[in-house]
Amino acid sequence: MAKKIVVMMSIKGMSGGSLMEKRLALVTESEATKDELCNQLKSLLDGYMCVEGYATETGIESRISADLIVFSSMEMFEIAKDMVDTTSPTIIANRSLNLAYLDQLFNLPNDTDVLVVNDSISNAREVIKLLMEIGIDHLNYRAYGPGEPYDSNIKVAITPAEMALIPPEIENQINLGARIIDITTIVEILSRLDLLDKKAHFISARYNEAIVRLNKHLYDSRTEVQTVNHYLSRVLDHVNDGIIAYDLKGQITVFNETSEAIFGVRANSALGKKLSQIIRYEEICEFMLNGSSPDQVAGSIGDCQYLVERMALEKQRGYVCTFKNMKNSRDFEKKLRQSMAKKGFIAKYHISDIIGNSLSMHNTLEKAKRLAQTDLSILIRGESGVGKELFASAIHNASNRCKGPYLAINFSALPEELAESELFGYEDGAFTGAKKGGKRGIFEEANGGTIFLDEIGDISPRIQVSLLRVLQEKEIRRVGGTEIIPIDVRIIAATHRDLVKMCQEGQFREDLYHRLRKLYLKIPPLREHLEDLDLLIEYFSKTAHGKQFEFSDEVKQMLYKNPWKGNIRELQNLIDYFQAVCTEETIQVTDFPDDYDDTNSYALTHAREVATSSGPSSPMSEGIEPVLSQYYLNDGEKAVLILVGKATVQGVGIGRTAISDLTKNQPVELSPNQVRQRAKTLEQKGLITLSIGRKGMELTSSGIAYYRALERL
Numbered sequence: 001m002a003k004k005i006v007v008m009m010s011i012k013g014m015s016g017g018s019l020m021e022k023r024l025a026l027v028t029e030s031e032a033t034k035d036e037l038c039n040q041l042k043s044l045l046d047g048y049m050c051v052e053g054y055a056t057e058t059g060i061e062s063r064i065s066a067d068l069i070v071f072s073s074m075e076m077f078e079i080a081k082d083m084v085d086t087t088s089p090t091i092i093a094n095r096s097l098n099l100a101y102l103d104q105l106f107n108l109p110n111d112t113d114v115l116v117v118n119d120s121i122s123n124a125r126e127v128i129k130l131l132m133e134i135g136i137d138h139l140n141y142r143a144y145g146p147g148e149p150y151d152s153n154i155k156v157a158i159t160p161a162e163m164a165l166i167p168p169e170i171e172n173q174i175n176l177g178a179r180i181i182d183i184t185t186i187v188e189i190l191s192r193l194d195l196l197d198k199k200a201h202f203i204s205a206r207y208n209e210a211i212v213r214l215n216k217h218l219y220d221s222r223t224e225v226q227t228v229n230h231y232l233s234r235v236l237d238h239v240n241d242g243i244i245a246y247d248l249k250g251q252i253t254v255f256n257e258t259s260e261a262i263f264g265v266r267a268n269s270a271l272g273k274k275l276s277q278i279i280r281y282e283e284i285c286e287f288m289l290n291g292s293s294p295d296q297v298a299g300s301i302g303d304c305q306y307l308v309e310r311m312a313l314e315k316q317r318g319y320v321c322t323f324k325n326m327k328n329s330r331d332f333e334k335k336l337r338q339s340m341a342k343k344g345f346i347a348k349y350h351i352s353d354i355i356g357n358s359l360s361m362h363n364t365l366e367k368a369k370r371l372a373q374t375d376l377s378i379l380i381r382g383e384s385g386v387g388k389e390l391f392a393s394a395i396h397n398a399s400n401r402c403k404g405p406y407l408a409i410n411f412s413a414l415p416e417e418l419a420e421s422e423l424f425g426y427e428d429g430a431f432t433g434a435k436k437g438g439k440r441g442i443f444e445e446a447n448g449g450t451i452f453l454d455e456i457g458d459i460s461p462r463i464q465v466s467l468l469r470v471l472q473e474k475e476i477r478r479v480g481g482t483e484i485i486p487i488d489v490r491i492i493a494a495t496h497r498d499l500v501k502m503c504q505e506g507q508f509r510e511d512l513y514h515r516l517r518k519l520y521l522k523i524p525p526l527r528e529h530l531e532d533l534d535l536l537i538e539y540f541s542k543t544a545h546g547k548q549f550e551f552s553d554e555v556k557q558m559l560y561k562n563p564w565k566g567n568i569r570e571l572q573n574l575i576d577y578f579q580a581v582c583t584e585e586t587i588q589v590t591d592f593p594d595d596y597d598d599t600n601s602y603a604l605t606h607a608r609e610v611a612t613s614s615g616p617s618s619p620m621s622e623g624i625e626p627v628l629s630q631y632y633l634n635d636g637e638k639a640v641l642i643l644v645g646k647a648t649v650q651g652v653g654i655g656r657t658a659i660s661d662l663t664k665n666q667p668v669e670l671s672p673n674q675v676r677q678r679a680k681t682l683e684q685k686g687l688i689t690l691s692i693g694r695k696g697m698e699l700t701s702s703g704i705a706y707y708r709a710l711e712r713l
Contacts, residue, residue: 022048022049022050022067022193023049023050023051023052023066023067023068024041024045024049024050024051024052024066024067024068024069024070024189024193025051025052025053025054025064025065025066025068025069025070025084025088026038026041026051026052026053026054026069026070026072027054027056027060027064027069027070027071027072027076027080027083027084028053028054028055028056028072028076029055029056029057029072029075029076029079029119030055030057030161031055031057031058032161032178033055033072033161033178033179034053034054034055035053036098036161036177036178036180037053037072037093037178037180037181038051038053040180040181041181041189044186045190045195048193048195049067049193049195052064052066054080056076056079056080060080060083063083063084063085064083064084064085064088065084065085065087065088066085066088067088067089067193068088068089068090068091068189068192068193069084069088069089069090069091070090070091070093070181070185070189071090071091071092071093072093072095073092073093073095074092077090077092089192091185091188091189091192093181093182093185094181094182094184094185095179095180095181095182096130096179096180096181096182096183097127097130097131097134097160097176097179097180098160098176098177098178098179098180101175101176101177102134102136102176104158104174104176105131105136105139105158105174106136108138108139108156110138110139111138111139111140111317112139112140112156113139113140113142113151113153113154113155113156114139114140114141114142114154114156114157114158115142115144115150115151115154115156115157115158115166115167115170116128116131116141116142116143116144116157116158116159117144117145117157117158117159117162117165117166118143118144118145118159118160118162118165119145119146119162119165120145120146121143121144121145121148122145123145124143124144124145125143127160127176127179128141128143130179142154144157144167145165146165150167152169154170155170155171155172156170156172156174157170157172157173157174158173158174158175158176159173159174159175159176160176160177160178160179161175161176161177161178163175240258240325241258241322241323241324241325242256242258242259242261242262242263242306242322242323243255243256243258243259243320243321243322243323244256244259244275244288244320244321244323245313245318245319245320245321246275246288246318246319246321247317247318248317248318248319249274250274250275250276250288250289251272251273251274252270252271252272252273252274252275252278253271253318254271254320255267255270255271255278258323259323262301262302262306262323263278263279263280263301265278275288275289281299281300281301283297283299284297284299284301284308287299287308287310288308288310288319288321291310291312291319295309295310295311296308296309296310298326301323304325304326304327305325305326305327306323306324306325306326307323307324307326308321308322308323308324309321309322309324346405346406347392347393347394347396347397347402347406347450348393349390349393349394349397350394350397350398351365351368351369351372351394351397351398353390353394354387354390354391354394355532355535355536355539356529356532356535356536357531357532357535358529358531358532358681359529359677359680359681360524360528360529360677361524361529361532364521364522364523364524367521368391368394368395368398368521369398371395371519371521372394372395372396372398372399373398373399373400374519375399375400375401375490376490376518376519377471377490377491377492377493377515377516377517377518377519378392378395378491378492378493378518378519378520378521379456379493379494379495379499379513379516379517379519379520379521380392380492380493380494380495380521380522380523381494381495381496381499381520381521381522381523382494382496382522382523382524382525383496383525383565383567384496384566384567384569385566385567385568385569385570386523386524386525386526386567386568387523387567387568388454388494388496388523389408389452389454389494391521391523392408392450392452392454392492392494393406393452395450395492396449396450396452396490396492399450399490401448401449401450401490404446404447404448404449404450405445405446405447405448405449405450406446406449406450406452407442407445407446407449407450407451407452408451408452408453408454409422409423409442409451409452409453409454410454410455411453411454411455411456411458411459411463412454412455412458416460416462416463419459419460419463420462420463420466420479421439421441421479422441422442423441423442423443423463423466423467423470423476424441424443424466424470424476424477424478424479425438425439425440425441425443425444425476425478425479426438426439426441426478426479426480426481427478427479427480427481429480430478430479430480430481431479431480434480438478438480438481441476441478443470443476443487443489444476444485444487446487446489447487447488447489448488448489449489449490450489450490450491450492451489451490451491451492452492452493452494453491453492453493453494453516454493454494455494455495455496456493456494456495456499456516457495457496457497457499457502457508458495458497461509464508464509464512465509467512468509468511468512468515470487471491471512471515471516472515474486474487474488475487491516493516499513499517500513525564525567526564526567526568526570526571527562527563527564527634527635527636528634528636528674530560530632530633530634531634531681533559533560533571533632536568536571537559537571537575540571540572540575540576541575541579547579547582547585549578549582549585549586549587550585550586550587551586551587552586552587552588552589554588554589555587555588555589555591556632557632558589558592559632560632560633560634563635574592574593577593578591631685631687631706633682634678635667635668636668636670636674636678637678637681637682638668638710639663639666639668639670639678640659640670640675640678640679640682640688640697641682641687641688641699641703641706641707641710642707642710643659643662643663644659644679644682644688644697644698644699644703645699645703645704645707645710647696647697647698648698648699648703648704648707653691653696653697653698654696654697655696655697656672656675656676656679656697657672657675658696659675659697660672660674660675663675679697682703686700686702686703687699687700687702687703687706688700688703
């Protein structure tokens with residue numbers, strides 16, 4: 001069925017003052033064009049005639065007859081001329097672009113490649129011609145018709161109401177509306193219908209209105225741009241860096257106040273000039289103009305050092321260069337770090353602050369350095385007192401975030417009801433007692449830096465859910481608030497608990513565990529690197545600024561036999577105790593704290609008995625103690641030495657895998673790697689020899705003496 005628009009209008013006849021009806025028929029190809037042109041004619045001829053519209057794409061049922069028939073184009077006349085009454089007069093319309101839609105094109109940057117789409121290449125070229133004739137010539141137009149090839153790099157398409165023909169791959173699609181009937185055709189239509197005298201003033205006013213409306217829009221746009229540029233100029237003038245923008249030929253377009261101070265040239269003298277006319281420093285000028293060189297360079301301008309950075313502006317076909325005074329940058333960075341330090345938002349320790357020369361500590365420190373170089377979250381596992389926060393702080397300072405804030409929170413010391421507000425902050429009035437104006441949480445405070453979540457195993461199920469969402473979405477919402485706040489923080493979590501077991505028992509969310517454990521670091525307990533004991537004692541003694549002590553042989557043995565359940569913290573506390581209480585230069589067993597028996601009952605009680613015994617030493621103890629006192633071995637090293645000793649007595653060698661197997665389910669269980677580490681220490685002390693092949697490990701003469709002494713204990 002053909003769709004027909006009929007606009008009924010009463011018209012006054014030319015004779016006798018009687019009412020009579022005149023009819024105009026409009027023939028187009030598409031429904032969209034028919035609707036657009038019928039609306040145009042109605043707005044001009046309302047009250048004078050009836051307008052009927054026909055579209056060939058939906059079919060024309062009967063022969064068209066009217067006082068005047070208007071074809072939308074010559075192509076349309078050739079297609080539909082046999083469908084009209086031959087006695088009816090006809091006009092071929094000239095078409096022009098609809099001014100109401102053209103403002104969209106002024107927002108496109110100069111030299112943008114634009115695909116002009118129409119139902120044929122010839123019609124697309126006609127649209128391009130019209131655009132160029134009215135002065136919209138700042139774009140690179142490419143004609144396109146259905147099925148034709150086109151440059152896939154083109155990102156913008158425009159069309160006169162043929163949106164369905166635009167290739168779907170082009171995202172930026174602009175509808176210019178159907179081309180309207182131009183003023184020359186309108187004048188001819190009115191002349192044919194004897195209405196020109198009545199409508200001439202109206203037509204002129206209507207077209208002038210459209211032009212004025214477009215000019216007003218352009219003026220408003222220009223005024224808005226000028227206002228924005230005014231404010232941008234004020235912003236650029238208050239930036240501490242020099243900023244210069246210029247085109248590919250080196251002509252300056254932006255020159256802010258800081259640039260004036262750097263180069264001693266006023267902006268009004270620099271704008272429009274070539275870089276070589278303004279910048280007298282040849283190397284810097286060459287860098288600015290050479291787009292293939294590195295993006296930044298350091299250079300001297302006057303008495304100051306500047307970091308010059310260049311950024312290409314592809315659409316604008318030019319560059320922007322910034323000039324950063326390196327001394328001012330260092331001063332600002334210093335002030336920023338001082339401000340963060342006052343708030344406590346700074347990491348105190350570095351990798352170099354961690355004491356330990358043993359193989360296990362060396363490996364742990366090397367791994368920490370490597371983990372620091374990524375932004376992935378880290379889970380640190382270790383017993384209480386091993387220095388988990390020390391490592392977290394050192395990792396932050398060794399990372400790319402070292403200039404950002406560092407905040408720590410301990411969940412074991414934080415009640416659940418406060419955890420959420422501490423982590424995410426809260427809005428004004430969020431709950432009773434909330435601080436007026438609200439408060440930023442540690443995630444906001446640490447933005448751009450690192451958060452250390454200590455004792456993460458103590459976190460409640462409710463907070464686990466909230467924390468998981470933050471890690472997934474990288475955004476937070478304050479308690480009592482609705483605003484979503486994006487955050488950029490690195491998470492370092494730590495625990496002494498077995499989180500895997502807690503996940504299996506349903507006490508810890510498995511998805512949160514895997515979010516936290518993207519990277520993993522295990523810190524060895526002190527009993528696994530007792531070879532660092534002397535270093536640690538020396539360090540804690542110096543940092544206490546107290547007396548330097550000697551230790552009796554009995555005390556040395558007790559220190560090496562101590563299981564150190566409190567690890568480094570326990571050792572530090574013991575040294576602090578000696579510094580405060582002891583008056584003699586040599587520490588004796590009797591100088592230990594009175595409650596030390598509670599945690600080290602067997603070793604210390606035995607030592608006290610030996611030290612306080614009034615009777616003579618037994619021949620056995622006299623023979624054993626000198627041998628054992630020559631070497632201080634931890635439990636793992638003793639276990640390796642005993643197993644090597646048993647093999648040596650039997651006349652065979654033994655390897656580290658066999659030793660590892662023999663320690664399974666024993667008080668000291670060692671992996672093959674741990675056996676290798678302890679065997680290397682024993683070799684350095686001259687107690688065993690290491691050989692490649694079947695011979696494996698064997699005791700030296702000193703090792704045999706030590707082994708025999710251990711057997712006699």
